[in-house]
Amino acid sequence: MKRYDLIIIGAGPSGLSAAIEAAKRKMNVVVFDENARPGGQLFKQIHKFFGSKEHKAKIRGFVIGEQLLKEATDLGVDVELDSTVMGIYPNREIVVRQGDHVNHFKGDSIIVATGAAENMVTFDGWTLPGVIGAGAAQTMMNLHGIKPGNKILMLGSGNVGLVVSYQLLQAGCEVVALVDAAPRVGGYGVHASKVARTGVPFYLSHTIVKADGTDHVTGVTIAEVDSKFQFIPGTEKHFDVDTICLAVGLSPMSQLLKMAGCEMDNSGPAEVPVIDESGATSVPGIYAVGDVAGIEEASSAMIEGRMAGIKVAEYLGFEEAEKGDKEFDKNVAALDGLRQGMFAPRNRGKKIEKTEEGIDISENLLLHGFVADDEIERFPGVTHRAGVHPVMECTQNIPCNPCEDACPKHVIEVGSNITNLPHIVEGNECIDCGMCVASCSGQAIFLINEDTGDGKAEVTMPYEFLPLPTEGQTGKALSREGKPVCDATVVRVRSSKAYDHTNLVTISVPKDMVMKARFFKAV
Amino acid sequence: MGDTQERIANHPILGTYEKGEPVTFTYDGKEMTGFEGEPIAMALKANGVMVHRYTAKKHLPRGIFCAIGRCTDCVMVVDGEPNVRTCMTPLKEGMDVRTQYGVSDKPFDEQ
Numbered sequence: 314m315k316r317y318d319l320i321i322i323g324a325g326p327s328g329l330s331a332a333i334e335a336a337k338r339k340m341n342v343v344v345f346d347e348n349a350r351p352g353g354q355l356f357k358q359i360h361k362f363f364g365s366k367e368h369k370a371k372i373r374g375f376v377i378g379e380q381l382l383k384e385a386t387d388l389g390v391d392v393e394l395d396s397t398v399m400g401i402y403p404n405r406e407i408v409v410r411q412g413d414h415v416n417h418f419k420g421d422s423i424i425v426a427t428g429a430a431e432n433m434v435t436f437d438g439w440t441l442p443g444v445i446g447a448g449a450a451q452t453m454m455n456l457h458g459i460k461p462g463n464k465i466l467m468l469g470s471g472n473v474g475l476v477v478s479y480q481l482l483q484a485g486c487e488v489v490a491l492v493d494a495a496p497r498v499g500g501y502g503v504h505a506s507k508v509a510r511t512g513v514p515f516y517l518s519h520t521i522v523k524a525d526g527t528d529h530v531t532g533v534t535i536a537e538v539d540s541k542f543q544f545i546p547g548t549e550k551h552f553d554v555d556t557i558c559l560a561v562g563l564s565p566m567s568q569l570l571k572m573a574g575c576e577m578d579n580s581g582p583a584e585v586p587v588i589d590e591s592g593a594t595s596v597p598g599i600y601a602v603g604d605v606a607g608i609e610e611a612s613s614a615m616i617e618g619r620m621a622g623i624k625v626a627e628y629l630g631f632e633e634a635e636k637g638d639k640e641f642d643k644n645v646a647a648l649d650g651l652r653q654g655m656f657a658p659r660n661r662g663k664k665i666e667k668t669e670e671g672i673d674i675s676e677n678l679l680l681h682g683f684v685a686d687d688e689i690e691r692f693p694g695v696t697h698r699a700g701v702h703p704v705m706e707c708t709q710n711i712p713c714n715p716c717e718d719a720c721p722k723h724v725i726e727v728g729s730n731i732t733n734l735p736h737i738v739e740g741n742e743c744i745d746c747g748m749c750v751a752s753c754s755g756q757a758i759f760l761i762n763e764d765t766g767d768g769k770a771e772v773t774m775p776y777e778f779l780p781l782p783t784e785g786q787t788g789k790a791l792s793r794e795g796k797p798v799c800d801a802t803v804v805r806v807r808s809s810k811a812y813d814h815t816n817l818v819t820i821s822v823p824k825d826m827v828m829k830a831r832f833f834k835a836v
Numbered sequence: 837m838g839d840t841q842e843r844i845a846n847h848p849i850l851g852t853y854e855k856g857e858p859v860t861f862t863y864d865g866k867e868m869t870g871f872e873g874e875p876i877a878m879a880l881k882a883n884g885v886m887v888h889r890y891t892a893k894k895h896l897p898r899g900i901f902c903a904i905g906r907c908t909d910c911v912m913v914v915d916g917e918p919n920v921r922t923c924m925t926p927l928k929e930g931m932d933v934r935t936q937y938g939v940s941d942k943p944f945d946e947q
Contacts, residue, residue: 442899
């Protein structure tokens with residue numbers, strides 16, 4: 314039996330972060346992960362993260378994964394892959410299946426960072442090949458370069474459903490509909506909007522009646538549901554699809570903690586361990602961090618991991634309490650920063666009517682995934698002026714401020730409260746550098762020139778699809794709803810390393826369409 | 837089989853994908869190509885294979901579902917061994933991959 318100062322179960326964002334903090338303090342750390350690759354789900358996350366600099370905002374998830382892994386390896390952390398922890402026994406002894414062997418280890422402390430598993434829903438035909446989890450779609454397209462399907466229906470409008478729908482479009486798949494039984498879009502409005510403007514219709518208060526097909530999915534029927542989630546007869550709609558993707562929530566994989574005798578909380582939808590601020594469970598020396606302790610974002614999981622890593626080091630005498638607590642408190646503040654705004658854990662399930670600024674929330678965004686023309690003007694980021702200027706269609710309080718950091722001329726301000734909606738600083742002039750457009754994790758910033766002469770105007774938009782439009786190309790401008798509104802000509806296409814794969818496409822449209830045109834489709 | 841799924845040649849964010857050497861394997865005796873080291877299930881998907889197995893009692897089809905080794909829907913008979921999770925098992929040159937009927941590679945009417 315081999316002994317370690319710290320055993321971490323799970324090499325995802327929280328586990329690796331915990332390993333880094335512990336190894337920095339000279340602890341002998343091992344991380345076991347059942348997968349062949351480390352990083353948990355980070356390597357499937359190809360969008361830019363929200364938050365501020367300290368939360369690695371505007372960096373894509375898989376790049377964060379590479380950074381974490383390098384940092385952990387440089388510090389000498391032993392990451393054991395293809396290693397399934399089968400049980401935690403008294404005195405922090407564990408057994409691990411590695412190949413054909415079951416090996417026995419002991420840790421002076423254990424951090425459980427096993428993450429979460431996808432929830433599923435059942436309907437007629439749900440077991441047919443072609444019905445897949447959203448995670449499976451991400452694994453296929455983002456890790457292995459395989460299109461999950463050609464025509465896909467997505468069930469679930471939380472952030473996973475929205476982000477994966479966008480990724481499916483990036484992979485070249487057609488998303489025929491985004492469906493959710495809930496009456497409102499569950500995820501960030503900006504994630505919904507970047508899907509809606511490409512033309513994907515949203516069906517809220519709808520769910521799947523059945524999947525068609527004998528050997529694999531050939532179609533799907535959805536129908537509207539009432540407030541008690543019962544189908545309303547006569548509202549059925551059919552789509553020809555080859556794939557149905559399910560993104561209906563995640564549940565913590567807390568079985569090991571339960572087995573270890575940790576006190577569990579069953580009051581919520583899933584069983585989670587009872588923990589303190591540092592992740593300590595009721596069993597001395599055993600900690601829980603990341604999604605296994607309650608579903609949140611990878612950004613918060615990384616901070617939770619760091620916090621537990623520091624506290625474990627204090628607990629075992631590898632760090633002085635005073636010094637460790639200082640570092641710990643910094644992380645507490647960072648985590649608190651992420652848990653602000655409309656999507657904060659304490660607001661889960663609540664309907665928020667107004668922004669923190671007192672502005673009415675876009676009802677259309679919640680019902681259809683995009684802000685309506687008669688709603689957009691009331692948000693502080695949307696203003697009219699001469700020359701090129703940013704229009705920030707940021708309408709919900711999310712802790713995020715890369716736009717403010719990105720602008721070299723300080724035209725955009727979020728302020729010390731990072732959930733504020735961005736606004737323009739009067740007197741500072743936009744130089745059309747495009748950094749705000751590329752840095753906005755929600756792809757909600759457009760550069761607008763309301764009058765370029767000849768009755769025309771220009772709109773610069775973020776563009777993360779292939780093929781990239783070319784200068785001089787003609788097509789249609791699509792509205793926020795994804796409907797063609799006018800002819801458009803591409804006048805400029807910008808790509809730069811600083812934009813990190815977000816290209817900037819500028820289209821020329823009739824002047825009266827400048828506040829409507831938000832996407833370009835070649836014809 | 838469904839429509840053949842294309843591989844993503846060039847991804848707007850990820851560019852091209854790192855793959856092993858091209859290899860040949862068989863699916864129910866039929867020759868197919870894939871890349872060494874990618875999960876068997878991915879090579880099958882790229883070749884348009886949707887059904888991996890039929891259930892023991894009701895003989896219902898199953899294919900890729902979770903793609904991370906949890907659900908076991910994608911198990912097949914690989915090189916004579918049943919219940920191999922194809923989403924987790926790396927593809928190798930010459931592999932013999934077969935549809936699994938219950939726990940056998942023989943169709944139910946031959947069992």
